[in-house]
Amino acid sequence: MRKITIDPITRLEGHGKIEIFLNDEGDCDRAYLQIPELRGFEKFAEGRPAEEMPRITTMICGVCPTAHHMASTKALDDLFKVEPPPAAKKIRELMYNAFYAEDHILHFVFLGGPDFVVGPQAPAGERNVLGVIGKVGLEVGGKVIEMRKRLRNVLRIIGGKPVMPTCGLPGGVSKRITEEERETIIDAAEYAVEFCKFALTLFDDVVLKNKEYVDLITGDIYSHRTYYMGMVDENNKVNFYDGQIRVVDPKGKEYVKFKPQDYLQHIREHVEPWTYGRFSYLKNIGWKGFVDGEDSGVFRVAPLARLNVADGMATPLAQQAYERMYQTLGGKPVHSTLAFHWARLVEALYAAERALELARDPEITSPDIVNLPTEIPKEGVGVVEAPRGTLIHHYQTDDRGIITKANLIVATQNNSAAINMSIEKAAKSLIKKGKVSDGILNMIEMAFRAYDPCHACATHSLPGRMPLEVNIYDCNGKLVRKLETKE
Amino acid sequence: MAKPKVAFYWCASCGGCEEAVVDLNEDILKVANAVDIVLWPVALDFKRKDVEALGDGEIAVSFINGAVRTEEQEEMVRLLRQKSGLVVAFGACAHLGGIPGLGNFWTRDTIFQRVYREVPTVENPDGTLPQEKVAIDVGELTLPEFYDTVKTLDQTIGVDYYLPGCPPPPDLIMKAVNAILSGELPEKGAVLAPEKSLCDTCPRAEKKPEKISIKEIKRPWQVILDPEKCFLEQGVICLGPATRSGCGETCIRANQPCRGCFGPVDGVVDQGAKALSMIASILGLEGEERITEEEVKKLIDGIVDPAGTFYRFSLPASLLRRRRIE
Numbered sequence: 003m004r005k006i007t008i009d010p011i012t013r014l015e016g017h018g019k020i021e022i023f024l025n026d027e028g029d030c031d032r033a034y035l036q037i038p039e040l041r042g043f044e045k046f047a048e049g050r051p052a053e054e055m056p057r058i059t060t061m062i063c064g065v066c067p068t069a070h071h072m073a074s075t076k077a078l079d080d081l082f083k084v085e086p087p088p089a090a091k092k093i094r095e096l097m098y099n100a101f102y103a104e105d106h107i108l109h110f111v112f113l114g115g116p117d118f119v120v121g122p123q124a125p126a127g128e129r130n131v132l133g134v135i136g137k138v139g140l141e142v143g144g145k146v147i148e149m150r151k152r153l154r155n156v157l158r159i160i161g162g163k164p165v166m167p168t169c170g171l172p173g174g175v176s177k178r179i180t181e182e183e184r185e186t187i188i189d190a191a192e193y194a195v196e197f198c199k200f201a202l203t204l205f206d207d208v209v210l211k212n213k214e215y216v217d218l219i220t221g222d223i224y225s226h227r228t229y230y231m232g233m234v235d236e237n238n239k240v241n242f243y244d245g246q247i248r249v250v251d252p253k254g255k256e257y258v259k260f261k262p263q264d265y266l267q268h269i270r271e272h273v274e275p276w277t278y279g280r281f282s283y284l285k286n287i288g289w290k291g292f293v294d295g296e297d298s299g300v301f302r303v304a305p306l307a308r309l310n311v312a313d314g315m316a317t318p319l320a321q322q323a324y325e326r327m328y329q330t331l332g333g334k335p336v337h338s339t340l341a342f343h344w345a346r347l348v349e350a351l352y353a354a355e356r357a358l359e360l361a362r363d364p365e366i367t368s369p370d371i372v373n374l375p376t377e378i379p380k381e382g383v384g385v386v387e388a389p390r391g392t393l394i395h396h397y398q399t400d401d402r403g404i405i406t407k408a409n410l411i412v413a414t415q416n417n418s419a420a421i422n423m424s425i426e427k428a429a430k431s432l433i434k435k436g437k438v439s440d441g442i443l444n445m446i447e448m449a450f451r452a453y454d455p456c457h458a459c460a461t462h463s464l465p466g467r468m469p470l471e472v473n474i475y476d477c478n479g480k481l482v483r484k485l486e487t488k489e
Numbered sequence: 490m491a492k493p494k495v496a497f498y499w500c501a502s503c504g505g506c507e508e509a510v511v512d513l514n515e516d517i518l519k520v521a522n523a524v525d526i527v528l529w530p531v532a533l534d535f536k537r538k539d540v541e542a543l544g545d546g547e548i549a550v551s552f553i554n555g556a557v558r559t560e561e562q563e564e565m566v567r568l569l570r571q572k573s574g575l576v577v578a579f580g581a582c583a584h585l586g587g588i589p590g591l592g593n594f595w596t597r598d599t600i601f602q603r604v605y606r607e608v609p610t611v612e613n614p615d616g617t618l619p620q621e622k623v624a625i626d627v628g629e630l631t632l633p634e635f636y637d638t639v640k641t642l643d644q645t646i647g648v649d650y651y652l653p654g655c656p657p658p659p660d661l662i663m664k665a666v667n668a669i670l671s672g673e674l675p676e677k678g679a680v681l682a683p684e685k686s687l688c689d690t691c692p693r694a695e696k697k698p699e700k701i702s703i704k705e706i707k708r709p710w711q712v713i714l715d716p717e718k719c720f721l722e723q724g725v726i727c728l729g730p731a732t733r734s735g736c737g738e739t740c741i742r743a744n745q746p747c748r749g750c751f752g753p754v755d756g757v758v759d760q761g762a763k764a765l766s767m768i769a770s771i772l773g774l775e776g777e778e779r780i781t782e783e784e785v786k787k788l789i790d791g792i793v794d795p796a797g798t799f800y801r802f803s804l805p806a807s808l809l810r811r812r813r814i815e
Contacts, residue, residue: 032626039635040619040635042595051793057745058801064505164508166655273613273617273619275617278632375710
């Protein structure tokens with residue numbers, strides 16, 4: 003038997019390694035995505051003042067610091083039993099949606115997009131953001147940069163630094179928005195709405211009009227029938243900032259809906275000796291291994307999962323895009339992993355529209371932005387939908403608000419089991435008789451890239467990051483090829 | 490002339506330094522045109538083998554972010570050192586250890602215990618822990634060794650320059666890149682940022698009183714934070730006096746005190762000790778002669794997490810380095 007290693011896997015946030023074992027015939031027998039690092043935030047949170055957590059847990063992930071900042075800040079509201087003033091909530095949600103639009107588009111252009119726009123089997127040296135700009139034109143490249151610049155400026159206005167925001171406090175935020183700043187934010191959000199509309203058109207032209215890609219999306223190679231999890235508002239519409247957590251079964255039927263504070267009744271994590279990452283599953287269904295279907299507790303999170311659990315989008319243009327996606331792909335739920343890319347763009351449009359709504363709300367400039375806590379802290383849970391899935395921060399403290407225990411369930415670890423399954427399925431479908439090309443390996447990498455996995459997040463548990471490699475081993479366990487995509 | 494080869498690599502970090510590079514906006518295209526990027530795992534499909542194939546010193550400069558926590562990271566940075574003319578420690582983690590450096594309050598075992606066995610969501614009846622070598626039915630899987638101690642980059646390999654910050658701001662990154670491209674570099678070992686302290690450039694400096702005396706330490710949620718007054722004057726701990734400037738005072742402008750990510754100013758070895766002595770010098774200064782032992786204790790107790798506050802970003806680089814392993 004042969005074993006294939008892809009190391010480092012590239013165009014993801016964090017490090018990773020894929021190991022593929024071939025059988026006597028040279029077909030894929032098993033495949034593993036290993037996370038070779040850990041940082042240990044749960045441990046070194048102990049002893050820190052709770053209010054510092056939004057400024058410490060941002061460093062779990064510099065790609066989605068705003069998600070950790072929000073989950074942490076909401077956990078502080080719950081911990082200190084303090085309700086933020088309405089303006090503070092709106093400021094937080096505005097910042098969060100500005101971040102979302104920017105982050106989703108970044109993934110499309112830098113990480114996932116190259117596979118489609120440049121092509122899955124294109125040479126490694128072109129399969130990147132510069133290749134995307136080469137294909138779609140410098141003008142579009144300029145728009146991407148402009149949109150990102152403007153949205154990052156919104157994050158700067160509200161949160162201080164775009165990477166590592168600092169404005170969250172229990173009961174509110176540290177800084178108000180001025181009228182002048184509001185104008186800038188409105189401009190940025192308008193620009194983002196237009197850009198996200200354009201990105202969906204581009205997806206139409208480049209992906210949906212290409213039969214080869216559509217076959218890939220709707221085909222079996224990249225499909226899994228799993229449960230899905232995501233946050234919804236009171237109308238069961240997608241919401242990133244607040245709401246209840248809804249889970250649907252592989253048929254798309256509601257399995258359970260619960261309050262964030264009840265997460266312990268529904269989520270468990272499995273440990274494997276061959277990776278530093280952990281694997282989330284539905285507690286009441288149980289861990290049945292790396293398998294899909296109704297009897298397996300494996301669930302998926304992130305853009306496609308959120309759209310699958312929700313009854314729709316809360317803004318008009320995103321709702322249209324949502325309907326179009328499900329009409330094209332044959333109704334709900336969609337199980338194709340590659341459809342995450344499409345769902346991500348639908349969400350980007352929602353985020354931009356929602357940011358614009360909030361920026362236009364006159365209350366956003368209210369000076370009433372914080373309520374000081376008066377209760378003695380004990381325990382708090384904060385949940386948001388990070389771009390890469392449901393994100394849970396849970397703190398326990400002493401009477402002074404010093405952390406005694408922390409638990410973090412991070413977006414990518416919720417998808418970890420499914421990501422492993424997706425890689426194995428792609429490898430089994432694509433590697434036959436020991437024939438492996440760099441293009442095939444990239445198509446295996448596409449199975450994880452669709453999830454936009456963030457191994458920085460998944461390994462918050464200790465410090466370290468990993469790039470991805472694929473090793474191929476023969477049936478005697480001998481390394482016969484170390485595969486790294488080359489120019 | 491061939492374009493200079495440049496590598497970006499990440500160790501124990503979060504991806505924020507990569508985002509900071511993307512935050513160069515249109516300047517990133519200028520950089521991409523001026524250099525030949527040979528490694529950047531977050532964005533480009535080049536792998537370790539491509540680096541191994543290069544000659545010694547062939548990479549003009551490697552920007553390495555993240556602290557060093559695993560065997561794999563150590564191997565990779567040693568490889569990059571060998572292949573690179575210059576190595577720049579990029580960002581707070583490579584420079585000082587950064588937030589992951591807080592792991593030095595614990596050991597590998599205590600971290601594993603918490604992460605894989607104790608947290609309330611883990612279901613692990615056999616107490617399984619990740620192993621460096623695991624036999625599976627089809628062969629063997631390996632993981633890099635996870636060290637007890639987080640190290641800074643210069644505790645692992647020689648470092649030529651430091652770009653501070655969590656993350657380094659775009660203007661300092663561009664300045665550093667331009668300096669490298671033009672060859673107009675300061676003395677080796679320099680921190681590529683202003684020599685002033687944050688207090689010197691703070692937008693609240695003008696209104697700061699000559700003399701500050703803290704009567705009672707306030708935590709940021711215990712007061713309505715005044716957006717114009719010096720934080721120390723408000724009784725809120727701010728690491729501005731012990732921290733290098735150059736960040737653009739971004740946290741201060743968002744009405745939050747400094748936590749020290751830029752590290753100490755030139756000539757200071759231990760940022761935490763410097764911050765501690767700074768706070769000690771203004772704590773209960775007014776009426777110092779009359780203060781009782783009990784009042785002193787109460788004042789000091791107001792600093793609820795001295796080690797985690799003063800060494801927030803710099804524990805591995807400090808004289809303390811880590812908590813003693815029993």
